[in-house]
Amino acid sequence: MHVLFVADPLASFKIHKDTTFAMMRELQRRGHTVAACEPSDVSWRSGGHVSARVQDIRLTGAHEPWFEVTGQRNVALKDFDAVLMRKDPPFDSEFFYATHWLSQAEREGARVFNSPQALRDHPEKLALLEFAEFAPPTLVTRCADDIRAFHAEHGDIILKPLDGMGGMGIYRVREDGLNLGSIIETLNQDGSNSVMVQRYQPAIAQGDKRILLIGGEPAPYCLARIPQGTEVRGNLAAGGKGVAQPLSESDWAIARAIAPRLAARGLLLVGLDVIGDKVTEINVTSPTCFQEIQQQTGFDVPAMFVDALEAALA
Template sequence: MQLLFIADPLASFKIYKDTTFAMMREAQRRGHTITVCGPQDVSWQRGGKVTARVRDIVLTGHPEAWYTEAPVRTAVLADFGAVLMRKDPPFDSEYFYATHMLEQAERDGARVFNKPRALRDHPEKLAIMEFPQFIGPTLVTRDPADIRSFHAEHKDIILKPLDGMGGMGIFRVGPDGLNLGSIIETLNKDGAESVMVQKFLPQISEGDKRVLIIGGKPVPYCLARIPQGTEVRGNLAAGGKGVARPLSERDWEIGNALGPILQARGLLLAGVDVIGDCVTEINVTSPTCFQEIFDQTGCDVAALFIDALEAALASPAP
């Protein structure tokens, strides 16, 4: 089967930890062929099917020159066995338009994972508000007065933009309220942009856990991203240390409750972030941590993912 990965440039991959690379490696091991392109390579002309300028690649197994590639060619997305949307955030206008193009490709007959409509309709930070039983005190607002009231009530808070990734733009404000006004101005932009505000969870010192959901089922191990030094963020991109752990009883409860819901919406893979007992985000664009979990526990997350992909492809398209 030929798989098309829509992803960031291959030159940007850090293959020792890249989840998309792990997916490719496992797929090739099973005899599937790998093709790549970026969202900018996808096009749709009147009266035609959605196409892309793609490159067929072969993974070499070498750490430096880790792939060989064939010349660029134009291909119809519906001609691939599956299309995997693995472009990293931010979820900007171009990402939004890409989901529309991929949805048209689905109408052409393509099988796309995660489902484009699900990507578009499932904002990663806002999505947690649907599950109040699993989250801590949280507010989404454009109103600076609401933010100040939330801080007055909860004293120690986290503020973040709705479109950030990798810990970008996250601020903590303690009981003294130091710099709260400046942070509101930075994130809120005079009421132009919404801000998510959450009660600070001191359990972050034990790690921001990434619980992976594949095919509606939680992976038995999570990766706890532990803040280092004076940093409040556990994100690996912000210098956090990744420690793989078995799921706790609460992690299993969360994963088993959310998994079937996410799968039914067309989300083959999701990454649920948990601090202490509380869900803080539900990542669906390009969840990571496959290789870190495998390296530390031997749990082959990439194999679980390709198993789920093959099973989904064996079923009729919803």
């Protein structure tokens, strides 16, 4: 099997924790071959196929350099056995355009994971709207007065932009409402940007759990990302401490309710963010935490993923 990864620049990978690297390593271990490109390398020309300038690579097993380029070529995406879209958020206009190229590649015969249509239909924050029964009280709006009313109702709230990642732009406003007006102005830009507002979940002290759904099944361990010091964000990129742990009874119930519905839409890999027993986000663009879970528990998450990929292609 020959697999193309559409991803961020290979030189930017932090291989001690990178999930895309872990996928590549497991694929190569099984005898599959790997190629990589960036979204900017993908193009389409009338009369032809969606193609990309790709690098065929081999993982060296060393830390540096961790890969070597064995060939470079321009190739139609349909000529790969699988195309894995692993570009990190944000879900901006260029990411959106890339999903349209990938949809055209599917029409030409390519097998793309996650499904580009499903990526468009499930933007990181707004995918939660469909699963409101599992979410904390949540408001998505451009209206500053609605945000103030939500704060008056719930007292302690979290505000975040819809296009953020890694904890970027997340604010907590307590009962005193300190700086609420300034935060609203910063996030919604005089009503031009939508904002997600959620009731603060005290269970964040025990971690913001990343639960992985792979091929419609939950991985049995999650990564609880625990805020450190005075920080309210558990995101690893914001300094949170990652602690792997077995899924709780409520985690299993949430995961088993959501996983089959998303898998049926072509979402091979999903990352649920759960605080306590509430889902706060549904991540589909480039979910992570494979290596942290495997290193701490011994459960082989990359193997579970490649098993699911092979089964999807069978």
